Amino acid sequence: MDALHGLLGFVFNAELLSQYGWRLLSGVRITAEVVLLSCSIGFVLAYPICRARMSRNPLLWGPAAAYIAVFRGTPLLCQLYLVYYGAGEVRPWLTGAGVWWFFRDAFYCCILAFSLNTAAYQAEILRGALGSVARGQREAAAALGLSPYRAARHVVWPQAFLAALRPLGNELILVIKASALAAIVTLLDLMGQTRLIFARTFDFSVYLYAALIYLAATEGIRRLWSRMERAASKHVRPVELPRAAVPARRGGMPIRSAEYMPPG
C-alpha cells in the first residue's frame, strides 16, 4: 500500500502542480512563440534558398548548397552558441549598427538560430517536393500555352504542396523538440521552467510533466497532419474498398500502420 502511495505521489503531485503549474504554463507560451516564429520565418527564408539551390548558376547554387550543408551538418546547439555568445564578442560593432537590443535578448537569439536552421531543412523539403513533380507536367502546361506563373500556380505547386505536406509537418515537430535547447541559453521556455522547478524542488516528476506536455503537442500535430494529408489527397488516393472486400491477413506480422511517419 505504501509502495502504491509512493508511486502515485511520484506520478501525480498536486502540491507541485498548484505551486508551479503557472510556471509550466508560461513556459508553454514561450515555447509556442519560439516555435511559431522560427517556423514561419524559416519557411519564408526556405523558398529563395530552395530556388537558389535548384538554379543552374553556380554563383547561386554554390552558396545555397553550402548554407544547407553547414546548417544541417552541425549541431543546432553549436549554432545557437555561435549566435548567442558570438554576439557578445562583437558587441561594440552590433551596438554601432543599432541591433544590440536584438542580440542581447536570448529570445531573439533563439528565434534567429532556429529560423536559420529550419530554413535549411525546409529548403531541402521544398526542393524534394518540386523535384517530385514529373517533368512532363511542366511540359504539358507549357504546351497548353500556360504562362510560367500559371503553370506554377495551377499545375506544379498543387502537386508539390501535397508532397511537401508530410515532411513539413515532421519539421514542425522537430522544431518543437529542438526548441528545448533554448533553455540552455537561459530562456524560460517549457524546458527552462522545468529545469528551474527541478532545481528548486528536486522533484523528478516535473520532468515527466514536461514530457507529457511536449508529447501532447507533438502527437497532436502528428494526428492533425495525418488528417490534413488525408483531406488534401482525396483526389489522388486509390479508391478504398469496403472492408469485407479486403482479404483478412491471418497470423504473422501485423501490417504497419500507414499513418506512421518515417524517422527524420
Add this chain to the structure above:
Amino acid sequence: MSAAGLLFGPDGWGALLLKGALVTIALALTTVPFGFGGGLALAGLKLSRWRTIRALSEAYTTFFRGIPDLLALFIVYFGLQALLDHAQEALGLASRLELSAFFAGVIALSVVVAAYSGEVWVAALQTVPPGQVEAARSLGLDRKRAFFLVVLPQLGRVALPGLGNVWTVLLKDTSLISTLAVTDLLRAASEASKNTTRPILFYGAAAAIYLVFSLASGAGQAMLERRANRGIA
C-alpha cells in the same frame, strides 16, 4: 593573440578541441551497438504476436520520439541517478553509487537512438518475405539461425539509408551531452571561448569539425550503400 596562435600555438586550445572531437566520436561509436541493437530488439517486440508487447513497444517509441532529445537525456540521466540512489539505500551501502557521465550519456543516447532506429528496422523487417523464414525453417534451421543467417543479412541493405539518417542525428545529439559535464567537442569549445573570450573562433572551429564529421559520414554512407547494392540495382 592571433586566431592561429589560439588554436595551434604552444598554449593553444587546439589540443583540447581535438580531444573533445575524439570524445564526441567515442560517444557516438559507443552508442551505436546499444542504440541500433536496442532498436532491432524493439522492432522484434513491435512485430510480436502479443498485443500487450506490441502496445508497450509502440508506447516506448511514441514517448521517446515525441519529446525533445534534451529532455529524454535529462530523464534518463537523472532517472538513472535516482535509481542508483534507491539501490544504494536498499543495499545499505555507505558511499553513493555514481555513474560516470560518459556512460550515463551513452545509455541516455542509446535509449533515444533505439526509439529512432526501431522504426527503420521495422520497415526493413517487413521487406523480407515471410517465405524466407519458412524456407529456412523447413531446411532445419532453428529460429535463431533463421534470423541471424537468413533474415539479418538481407536487412542491412534496406536499413542502411535509414540507419545513416539516425547516425547523423546521433552525431549531432552527442553535443547535448556537453550539458551533462562530459568534455566533448562542444564543451571543449565552450571552455576555450570562456578562457579567451573568443567564442566566434572556437564555436566556429567546433562547427567546422562537426561539419567534417557529417560530410565524411555522408561519403561513408554512400560508399556502404553502393557496396550493399552490388548486383542488385
